[in-house]
């Protein structure tokens with residue numbers, strides 16, 4: 001019974017290629033599989049939820065995304081373990097992906113909240129959270 005769970009999330013992006021490079025790696029680390037693919041978009045699915053990224057039309061690119069404005073602030077994902085947070089954090093560093101709140105990492109969300117926060121190419125904030133121990 002999936003009633004009420006998120007069916008899918010669709011996000012418009014400024015540069016689909018950069019988005020695909022970033023998200024394909026991250027989502028496949030989490031067990032998502034490529035789902036739909038077309039000229040202007042791509043999606044990945046895990047269980048009954050999928051995430052879609054769509055190239056924003058040129059005429060709407062004048063105002064960039066900003067997570068402090070009205071709209072999406074961040075997306076948070078479940079990790080399998082604290083070790084997975086550590087492994088992903090190392091890979092993020094290798095990939096030169098901007099990690100947020102490094103001064104408080106991995107407890108930027110509180111002392112019971114083991115997580116890594118980073119930014120996608122449009123600076124959408126992404127959070128990966130370990131299960132409570």
Ligand SMILES: [Zn+2]
Pocket residue numbers: 074076127
């Ligand atoms: Zn959060």
